[in-house]
Every structure is written in C-alpha cells, then in structure tokens.
Amino acid sequence: MDRVLETLVLQNYEVVFEVNPATDRFRKIISKPDALIQFPEEGPMSQVRDFIATDKICEADRSIFLTETQLGHVLAKMAGNEPLSVKYRRYSDKNELHYRSISFIPGKNSSSFICAIRDETNEVHRQYEKNLDLRLKNEGIRFIVENMCENFMIVNVSTHECTTFTNSEGNIACKNHYESQINWFADNIVVAQDRDRYLQYFKLDALMERIMEEGGISSITFPVNYKGGRHDFAVTSTLIDDPSERHKKSRYLFLCAQDITSIRAAEARNRELLVSSQFDPLTHLLNRATTEKNIREHLYAAKNDSWNTFMILDIDHFKNVNDEYGHMTGDEVLHHMGNCMREVFRSDDILCRWGGDEFVVFIKGFADEKVLTSRLTILRDKMNTFSSKGMPLQVNLSIGGVCAPNGTTLNMLYQKADEALYDVKNHGRNGISLLRLS
Ligand SMILES: Nc1nc2c(ncn2[C@@H]2O[C@H](COP(=O)(O)OP(=O)(O)OP(=O)(O)O)[C@@H](O)[C@H]2O)c(=O)[nH]1
Structure with missing residues (x-):
C-alpha cells in the first residue's frame, strides 16, 4: 500500500476509491467492514455522489455537497493544488446527526485521483464539548x-x-x-x-x-x-x-x-443618617421617638417581675435663662445637661431629650429610690455649678419620677412621672419626687 493510502487508513477513512477522471468511474481500494455504506467494487462516480446526496443527507448540506463534488470543481481544485474536503451531515437510522466528509487527493499521475469518505462525528463532538467549556468559561x-x-x-x-x-x-x-x-x-x-x-x-x-x-x-x-x-x-x-x-x-x-x-x-452616609434620626443634635441624647421605641421594646421583652424607673427632668424657669442671657446660653445649658446626665447615669440607661427643656431617664430593671435620689442629687449639684463664659449661672431642676413593675405601659409611666413633676413644680420647684407604683 502506498504512503497516501497508509495515511488514509491511519486517519480512519471508511472507504477509499481510485477515480479515473477521464471516464469519471471509481474503483474501490479500501472498504472497512464496519463502513456505513457498502459500495460496489467499481462503477460511475456519479453513483457515489447520488447515493450520498439522497442517503439521509441533511437537507441544508445537499446542494453544496453536489456542487463541491462535481468532477469539474474537483479537478479545478486539484489543479490549483488545493486540498478538497467536502463536509456534510447525515442522519443515522436512530435519527442522530453524523458529521462526515469526502476528500479528494491527487493521485501519482493525472490519470487518477483518490476519493475517501470518513466519519468525523466523534471528533466534532469532542471539539464541540471543548468549545462549549471554553465558551462557558469565557461567558462566566x-x-x-x-x-x-x-x-x-x-x-x-x-x-x-x-x-x-x-x-x-x-x-x-x-x-x-x-x-x-x-x-x-x-x-x-x-x-x-x-x-x-x-x-x-x-x-x-x-x-x-x-x-x-x-x-x-x-x-x-x-x-x-x-x-x-x-x-x-x-x-x-x-x-x-x-x-x-x-x-x-x-x-x-x-x-x-x-x-x-x-x-x-454610602454606608458612612447611612450611618450618619441613622445617628441623626435617633439623636438630638444639641445634647447628643436620644430623641423622643427613639426613646419611646426603645422603652416599649424593653417593656415588651423584659420579665414581668422586674421593676423599672421612669423620670422626667425639667429645667426651672428655663425661659428666663433664654430671656436674660440669650438663646445661645440657653443652648449651652441644654448641652451641659446632656453631658451631666451621661456622667451620672450608666451607658445602659435610656437618656433622652424629650423636647425643649424637658429630659427623660428610663432605668431598666432598677427601682431603688435611695440610690436614684443620690444620683439625681449629684446631677442637680452639677447643674447648679454651671457657668457660661466664666459667669456662674445657677440652673435648678425639678424632677418627677415613678418606679413601676414591668407590666406598666409607657403612657402610664409618663402620666405618673408627670404628676410627680407637677407636684414638685407646685411646691416651689428645685426638687425631686419619686412615686412607687404597686
Ligand atoms: N435655648 C433654647 N431654648 C429652648 C430650646 N427648646 C425650647 N426652648 C425654650 O425653653 C423654654 C421652656 O419654657 P417653659 O416651658 O415655659 O418652661 P420654664 O421656663 O422652664 O418654666 P418651668 O418649667 O415652669 O419652670 C421656652 O422659652 C422655649 O423657647 C432650645 O433648643 N434652645
């Protein structure tokens, strides 16, 4: 077997013909036993073409197959030394698509050339899978x-x-x-x-x-x-x-x-917004809305047998501070009040500027009037010694509060503390009144 045929066998060609262009007839040289189509030993080349063109060829490939395998076209390509391999697809008996090719290779002399048919389905599938993987990877x-x-x-x-x-x-x-x-x-x-x-x-x-x-x-x-x-x-x-x-x-x-x-x-802005929506900008204490929410959450979650303390702290005659010393000094007093409250109470306590010159302290799970009174006394002392631009300014506080078991609502706590505060205000201000609810 010459080198060309050897190569064709190695490359898995199923059927190999020698074609005489003068007569346009073939002579079969190799035919594998498992070849898809068993051609006769010899015959007109048109028989091979017609058979392939009608044998379950994929409709889209038929006309190109017939054009490309015409003898004139094949000879012209071979004259220009161009290899010619025409690819076409056909359906199997199980209706699966098979990828096949027919190749035309110049012979030793111009009196014949080789025509070989091969199934490329497995190679195409392998290539397709590889391309698919690569495509998926690239898409990803x-x-x-x-x-x-x-x-x-x-x-x-x-x-x-x-x-x-x-x-x-x-x-x-x-x-x-x-x-x-x-x-x-x-x-x-x-x-x-x-x-x-x-x-x-x-x-x-x-x-x-x-x-x-x-x-x-x-x-x-x-x-x-x-x-x-x-x-x-x-x-x-x-x-x-x-x-x-x-x-x-x-x-x-x-x-x-x-x-x-x-x-x-954006996160930093959100944090700032959150802070500004929860805190009073002047005193940096919690604002009323957040305080109400926090107290309600605590009352809802805490054990029923625990006691809490709710207190309202009001600056006496604060209007006079504004009127006599100006609004700026009034602001300084409020700011100072915030600082003093933070110094006196624990970080766990809810400290709030309820509005204007009114402040609220809510102490969770604690209701010892003695201890509370001593803390409030420290706070009042600190406020008493307030000074603005070196000028001492006495600031007095009226404080009303209530110690109550956990089931008491916020509205009730406020109402009772307000009653106690009213009592202090009515008895000359600058004092503390803590009620105990049972
Ligand atoms: N400087 C300053 N004043 C404020 C602020 N908010 C409210 N005020 C003033 O606080 C004053 C509160 O006055 P009132 O409610 O009459 O209370 P008061 O003068 O303390 O009188 P009593 O509570 O009865 O002792 C008003 O003059 C308000 O204008 C603030 O943010 N800054």
Missing part, C-alpha cells in the same frame, strides 16, 4: 467582569501565568506573570502605608492557604490611588479547577477587585 468571566467587578485576574497556579481583565478601561485583557503583576500594582497604585500588608497578603502560596482556611473564599480591602484619587478596593479570591481540562486538571486562582469607595461612602 465576561459576566463577572461586566456585572460584579471592575478588575479581574485569573492565575494558573502551576505556571503563575496570569491574565488581568480591566473592565473600567473597556475589558482590556493582558497576560503577565502573577508576581510581576502584583508588584506592578504595589509600585503603581497601592497606597504606600499599605504596601507591605498588600504584598504579604498576595504572596501566592500564602493566599492559597488562606483561601482554604477561610472556606474557599478570602477577601481583603485596601486603599489605592486610582483614577486620580484615593479609592478603597475589595479583592475577593477563590480557587477553581479548569473545566475544559478534564484529564489534566489545572488549578486557577480567580481574583475580583471591586472599587467599593462609593459603597463605603
């Missing part, structure tokens, strides 16, 4: 880059070769060596004070270990100089196996870098 990367992060890096952990995708600059992908890339970032964008922390974290072995320790994903945030300003970047890393290399698994490190500057700023 594109999705992540477009939707989740601006910058993305894939590192082959065996070769340390890395590809960096930069979405902010129009999906630029560049190949590099992992360590060079990390060093480039360290030299060019990472803020100097964080350089060591950054380099330490991104040492490949250490990072891979950390990913495993942290359950498959590791994240870090560090500041960078980027787009002409200081930005916060969050980098999230994970390890994956390359899905397209089934037999020889390669590990890849995926790193997503997200600019979280605006998210951080």
Whole structure:
C-alpha cells in the first residue's frame, strides 16, 4: 500500500476509491467492514455522489455537497493544488446527526485521483464539548467582569501565568506573570502605608492557604490611588479547577477587585443618617421617638417581675435663662445637661431629650429610690455649678419620677412621672419626687 493510502487508513477513512477522471468511474481500494455504506467494487462516480446526496443527507448540506463534488470543481481544485474536503451531515437510522466528509487527493499521475469518505462525528463532538467549556468559561468571566467587578485576574497556579481583565478601561485583557503583576500594582497604585500588608497578603502560596482556611473564599480591602484619587478596593479570591481540562486538571486562582469607595461612602452616609434620626443634635441624647421605641421594646421583652424607673427632668424657669442671657446660653445649658446626665447615669440607661427643656431617664430593671435620689442629687449639684463664659449661672431642676413593675405601659409611666413633676413644680420647684407604683 502506498504512503497516501497508509495515511488514509491511519486517519480512519471508511472507504477509499481510485477515480479515473477521464471516464469519471471509481474503483474501490479500501472498504472497512464496519463502513456505513457498502459500495460496489467499481462503477460511475456519479453513483457515489447520488447515493450520498439522497442517503439521509441533511437537507441544508445537499446542494453544496453536489456542487463541491462535481468532477469539474474537483479537478479545478486539484489543479490549483488545493486540498478538497467536502463536509456534510447525515442522519443515522436512530435519527442522530453524523458529521462526515469526502476528500479528494491527487493521485501519482493525472490519470487518477483518490476519493475517501470518513466519519468525523466523534471528533466534532469532542471539539464541540471543548468549545462549549471554553465558551462557558469565557461567558462566566465576561459576566463577572461586566456585572460584579471592575478588575479581574485569573492565575494558573502551576505556571503563575496570569491574565488581568480591566473592565473600567473597556475589558482590556493582558497576560503577565502573577508576581510581576502584583508588584506592578504595589509600585503603581497601592497606597504606600499599605504596601507591605498588600504584598504579604498576595504572596501566592500564602493566599492559597488562606483561601482554604477561610472556606474557599478570602477577601481583603485596601486603599489605592486610582483614577486620580484615593479609592478603597475589595479583592475577593477563590480557587477553581479548569473545566475544559478534564484529564489534566489545572488549578486557577480567580481574583475580583471591586472599587467599593462609593459603597463605603454610602454606608458612612447611612450611618450618619441613622445617628441623626435617633439623636438630638444639641445634647447628643436620644430623641423622643427613639426613646419611646426603645422603652416599649424593653417593656415588651423584659420579665414581668422586674421593676423599672421612669423620670422626667425639667429645667426651672428655663425661659428666663433664654430671656436674660440669650438663646445661645440657653443652648449651652441644654448641652451641659446632656453631658451631666451621661456622667451620672450608666451607658445602659435610656437618656433622652424629650423636647425643649424637658429630659427623660428610663432605668431598666432598677427601682431603688435611695440610690436614684443620690444620683439625681449629684446631677442637680452639677447643674447648679454651671457657668457660661466664666459667669456662674445657677440652673435648678425639678424632677418627677415613678418606679413601676414591668407590666406598666409607657403612657402610664409618663402620666405618673408627670404628676410627680407637677407636684414638685407646685411646691416651689428645685426638687425631686419619686412615686412607687404597686
Ligand atoms: N435655648 C433654647 N431654648 C429652648 C430650646 N427648646 C425650647 N426652648 C425654650 O425653653 C423654654 C421652656 O419654657 P417653659 O416651658 O415655659 O418652661 P420654664 O421656663 O422652664 O418654666 P418651668 O418649667 O415652669 O419652670 C421656652 O422659652 C422655649 O423657647 C432650645 O433648643 N434652645
């Protein structure tokens, strides 16, 4: 068998003919026993073409097959030394699509050429699967880059070769060596004070270990100089196996870098908003709405046999302070009141500016009048010694309060404390009255 035929056999051709172009007749040279079509030993070449063109060929491929396999077309191609292989698809008896080809190879002399038929279905499937994996992988990367992060890096952990995708600059992908890339970032964008922390974290072995320790994903945030300003970047890393290399698994490190500057700023704004919605800006005590909510939550959750204390603290003749010393001094007094309350009560107590010159203290699970009175006395002393711009200004407080078991509603607590306060106001102010509900 000559070399051409040997090659054809090795390449798994099912049927090989020698064709005489002068007579347009074939002579069968090789026919594998499992060949799909068993052709006669010899006959007109048109018989082969017609048979294939009618034998369950895929409709879309028929006319191109007939055109490309015409003798004139075949001879013209071979004269130009162009290899000619016509691909076509046919359905099997089970209606499965098979990928086949018919190839035309020049013979030793111009009096004959070789025509060979082959089934390529398995190869096409293998190629398709590989392409599908690659497509899926690329689609996945594109999705992540477009939707989740601006910058993305894939590192082959065996070769340390890395590809960096930069979405902010129009999906630029560049190949590099992992360590060079990390060093480039360290030299060019990472803020100097964080350089060591950054380099330490991104040492490949250490990072891979950390990913495993942290359950498959590791994240870090560090500041960078980027787009002409200081930005916060969050980098999230994970390890994956390359899905397209089934037999020889390669590990890849995926790193997503997200600019979280605006998210951080929004979080800070939200925190500020939350604080300003809960606190009184002048005294930094809780405002009335938050206090009512917190007290109700406590009353709802606390044990029924516990006792609480609710007190209203009112500055005496505060209107006179404003009128005599001015509104600014009045504000200073209110501010001072807030500071004194924080000094005297515990951080766990609910301290509130209820409104105007009226303050509220709610003490959870505590109702010892003696202790409370001594605390209130300290508070009154502190307010008495208030001075504005070196000028002493005596500020007196009237305090009404109630110690009550937990089942008492907030409305009832307020009402009883207000009655006690009214009593103090009616008896010359500057005093304390604590009721005990049973
Ligand atoms: N400086 C200042 N004054 C305020 C503020 N809020 C309310 N006030 C003033 O607080 C004063 C409260 O006056 P009143 O309710 O008559 O009470 P009072 O003068 O303390 O009189 P008694 O409670 O009866 O002793 C009013 O003049 C309000 O204008 C504030 O934020 N700053």
